[in-house]
Amino acid sequence: MCAIVILFSVATYLPYRAAAMKAFDLDLQDNLDTLQNAFREELRESRAGGKAGLDALRTAADESLGDFRLNRLYAEIRSGEAAETPLARLQQVGEAQVDPAIGASEWQGLAAPPDGRTLFLPLAPGLRGVIRTIPVGDGRRATFCVADHTALVDQTLARIRLLLFEYGLAGLALALAGGYWVARRALRPIEVFTGQAAAMAASPSTPGARLAISNRTDELGRLGESFNLLLDRIEQSQNRTRSFIADAAHELKTPVAIVRTEAELSLSADRTLEESREALAAIAAESARLSRLVSDLTLLAEGETLEHPLERRLVDLTELVHEVARSLRALAASRDTTLEVEAPAGLEYRGDERLLRQILVNLVENAIKFSRTPARIGIVANREDGRVEVRVLDEASTLSVEDRERVFERFYRSKDGRGDVASGSGLGLAIARWAVGLHGGAIRIEPRAPSGNTFIAEFPLVPPPPAHAQEKHQGSTGRFS
Numbered sequence: 001m002c003a004i005v006i007l008f009s010v011a012t013y014l015p016y017r018a019a020a021m022k023a024f025d026l027d028l029q030d031n032l033d034t035l036q037n038a039f040r041e042e043l044r045e046s047r048a049g050g051k052a053g054l055d056a057l058r059t060a061a062d063e064s065l066g067d068f069r070l071n072r073l074y075a076e077i078r079s080g081e082a083a084e085t086p087l088a089r090l091q092q093v094g095e096a097q098v099d100p101a102i103g104a105s106e107w108q109g110l111a112a113p114p115d116g117r118t119l120f121l122p123l124a125p126g127l128r129g130v131i132r133t134i135p136v137g138d139g140r141r142a143t144f145c146v147a148d149h150t151a152l153v154d155q156t157l158a159r160i161r162l163l164l165f166e167y168g169l170a171g172l173a174l175a176l177a178g179g180y181w182v183a184r185r186a187l188r189p190i191e192v193f194t195g196q197a198a199a200m201a202a203s204p205s206t207p208g209a210r211l212a213i214s215n216r217t218d219e220l221g222r223l224g225e226s227f228n229l230l231l232d233r234i235e236q237s238q239n240r241t242r243s244f245i246a247d248a249a250h251e252l253k254t255p256v257a258i259v260r261t262e263a264e265l266s267l268s269a270d271r272t273l274e275e276s277r278e279a280l281a282a283i284a285a286e287s288a289r290l291s292r293l294v295s296d297l298t299l300l301a302e303g304e305t306l307e308h309p310l311e312r313r314l315v316d317l318t319e320l321v322h323e324v325a326r327s328l329r330a331l332a333a334s335r336d337t338t339l340e341v342e343a344p345a346g347l348e349y350r351g352d353e354r355l356l357r358q359i360l361v362n363l364v365e366n367a368i369k370f371s372r373t374p375a376r377i378g379i380v381a382n383r384e385d386g387r388v389e390v391r392v393l394d395e396a397s398t399l400s401v402e403d404r405e406r407v408f409e410r411f412y413r414s415k416d417g418r419g420d421v422a423s424g425s426g427l428g429l430a431i432a433r434w435a436v437g438l439h440g441g442a443i444r445i446e447p448r449a450p451s452g453n454t455f456i457a458e459f460p461l462v463p464p465p466p467a468h469a470q471e472k473h474q475g476s477t478g479r480f481s
Contacts, residue, residue, distance in 0.1 A: 009164040028130040038064040061088035074147040083107040083143040255286040318343040324360040336374040343381035355435040362428035367394035392455040404445040408433040
């Protein structure tokens with residue numbers, strides 16, 4: 001602000017000073033023109049009266065300065081190539097007596113060529129003059145000098161400088177006061193936010209604590225809303241983490257208890273070989289269950305808390321679907337279930353083969369576990385509307401609308417899936433949804449008539465397939481719908 005005041009003052013003062021000095025010089029020039037014209041008239045009259053040479057010049061100079069005296073300005077007329085010969089001089093400027101403004105030695109440098117050129121220059125402190133040299137005939141020339149005190153202009157400029165200084169200080173003081181007021185007003189919400197944030201940091205366990213925003217339309221209000229959104233996400237993340245830990249502990253508790261109980265019973269009593277084998281079999285089964293659960297928890301935690309880069313490469317989806325079906329036929333046979341695959345030859349998709357296999361395994365295993373027996377489970381893969389679609393059709397109880405929304409949550413089981421017959425980690429569908437989302441796709445469930453569910457995983461084509469890879473098979477046609 002100080003720099004602005006200084007620049008404004010300088011920008012205001014300099015043009016006014018230049019205009020004042022220009023007006024002063026123009027006034028001097030007008031007086032010089034008047035003196036020059038009067039000298040020419042007197043010179044003609046003097047020569048007409050019979051005078052010549054320096055006498056005529058001196059007579060004309062005296063007569064013209066006699067009339068010019070009324071202007072109350074300093075004036076001097078000289079003759080010669082270097083203005084070395086004084087003709088006449090007025091030393092009275094206003095009420096003051098003025099010594100010769102220009103010394104004899106200085107005239108030689110100031111006498112301009114006789115072309116009527118006008119020179120403006122300071123002659124002494126507080127005295128400014130104008131000089132002009134003209135030819136006057138007979139090979140002679142005359143040099144005129146008119147000067148005046150600059151006291152009035154200097155006083156006016158000094159007054160303007162003082163006013164600019166005073167007004168500048170007053171404006172700077174007002175700007176400082178106003179800026180301080182504005183800054184305090186602008187920073188008050190930040191102080192409030194800081195206090196609220198400090199209070200929340202002091203008691204981080206307080207649920208639902210948010211910044212109180214008084215004005216949601218300004219920048220600070222929008223910043224506060226963004227901060228509250230961040231707090232919402234952090235709280236949701238913490239809640240998910242707590243829920244994840246609690247669910248994982250609950251799921252791990254049962255197999256650990258079984259393993260411990262069987263081990264303690266085997267150690268605390270004499271048991272037959274057959275009983276020991278049964279205990280070891282139970283321990284092995286629960287250990288396998290624990291292993292699967294830990295593996296699923298690790299994979300899901302990796303997906304939710306760490307960056308999981310995709311290893312995209314061209315995968316023959318048709319072959320992958322058949323491989324998954326072959327690997328699960330034994331499980332399906334144990335539940336009197338038939339797996340039927342429908343996929344066009346050469347169906348390719350660029351994705352992470354490990355995760356794609358995990359998606360298919362989880363969806364098909366889920367269908368096998370929850371379908372009524374005997375059952376016929378369909379696996380359909382095709383390309384449709386610029387995307388690859390995989391459908392798994394089961395013959396389980398049709399899920400309700402609420403269950404279709406929640407079945408992809410960790411450890412969630414529908415009412416019909418809470419029996420021993422459907423043992424598992426409860427993480428398969430959660431992992432499937434995460435893996436599909438990682439590919440930029442989506443997964444949903446549609447009911448089948450008269451009963452059953454269709455799990456549909458959609459994957460966008462990334463990048464778009466070349467022309468030769470466009471499949472002739474569009475939509476789902478065949479045995480399953």
